[in-house]
Amino acid sequence: MDKKELVERITKEVLVRLNEQNRTVELSGQSTGQTAVAEPSGSSGSKVRVPADIAPYIDHTLLKPQATRDQIDKLCDEAAEYHFCSVCVNSTWVAYCAKKLRGTGVKVCTVIGFPLGAMDSRSKGFETRNAIENGADEIDMVINVGALKSGDLKTVEEDIRWVLRACRPTTVLKVILENALLSDEEKVIACRIVKKTGVDFVKTSTGFAETGASVEDVALMRRTVGPDMGVKAAGGIRSFEDAKDMIDAGATRIGVSASVAIVTGQKSKSKYQAV
């Protein structure tokens, strides 16, 4: 490690610790009246007050097809350093990340039928089973949007069940609706189907459509699935304020790439790509 990197690391660590101290001081215990959700377990007050509070909510995400091994290494290192919930990577990287993150407490999340959701159900099931064998702890699958748009709700549900059957009891399964392509009515229908299948999370977006998560969508999804299911917001979340808004609206997990900037309270410098 050279000097510059050492200075950078220490600076980040100090910022994180300072944020943690602030949190201790700031937490007042007042209830926001927000519906309780299972995770992350936390205070009875506002769930996130300062940037460092966000870390356990974060799936640290790198899904660009051109991502290199060096970038995946960096993603894993950052996730371990800042105690993010998981890294979220394409399935070609699962085995590599699982090995690299062993013992760190950071989970490996991968994406299935991604980002179009138009892969046939059997293949989604296979990709899921294979990813879990390779070390994936969490699975973010994309719904069959075309079937939903065609009113073929049976196919939508069966598609989710193919993936669900490939999961282990400990696997966390999230179903991505890709809200950018859906009407509000379709979002509600999709949420109900997802809830019916008994999976863990409903998720807003892939990050590859024209729009990503919105506070309105997160609130709508939370209202529809009720207080006990997970809601993951992803796509276009660039700052602490964005992340806090999503969590306050009902999100229990967020997918972001600018995770380090968010938890250290830095402004994201370059134009942030959702993916």
Added chain:
Amino acid sequence: MDKKELVERITKEVLVRLNEQNRTVELSGQSTGQTAVAEPSGSSGSKVRVPADIAPYIDHTLLKPQATRDQIDKLCDEAAEYHFCSVCVNSTWVAYCAKKLRGTGVKVCTVIGFPLGAMDSRSKGFETRNAIENGADEIDMVINVGALKSGDLKTVEEDIRWVLRACRPTTVLKVILENALLSDEEKVIACRIVKKTGVDFVKTSTGFAETGASVEDVALMRRTVGPDMGVKAAGGIRSFEDAKDMIDAGATRIGVSASVAIVTGQKSKSKYQAV
């Protein structure tokens, strides 16, 4: 069939026939000096002179995740009517299209690991085998771009071989490079790997990246793979002129959505989406 549809059908058919007549008149037999390629077999002169000449080159493409059953029906009907080479659809639609197109001579083409190419190789192999069992005749897989960018050429090659092993002897396999993400040097390296594996085609683009096919890229790919391999141009091809340019540069297949407008010599009215 109502009157309006009848008028539309007859009009299109007349336009196609007129184009065919024009072709007969216009074909002068002069050699362009262009390298001969295996398909479509044709005249010794310029391969395409009039819009209707394009039809046998076309993979009639609809890969939008929100494509409905009605839109897939229309795609198949058009492909049968205008004698396109194939329909190109996501794997969730393969069985449906194969049944619908039985006896028409139109092939079913599907996409694998699409559009990111970052799905693990075993799953690409499974998706391929499953698609072929469901009736797919042609397979357009996406290369592992991240491995290529990481200099891990062994993984790039092995990934292609996983899909190739899942193909039947009669299956046509095309490998998509996603040129938008590659340097010219990387395009050449990728072409060489693809050629080494002995697959049928190298293909420019998915249609989901920021740029699609370019004449320069098609020419570069043709020069690199030599005269005997297929080159497919896809992404952003909107008019007869675009299609003709690609074919003149060395493409032996084109992937387009605006296929009917192209072969009937109509201008594409709306802003055409590559996918």
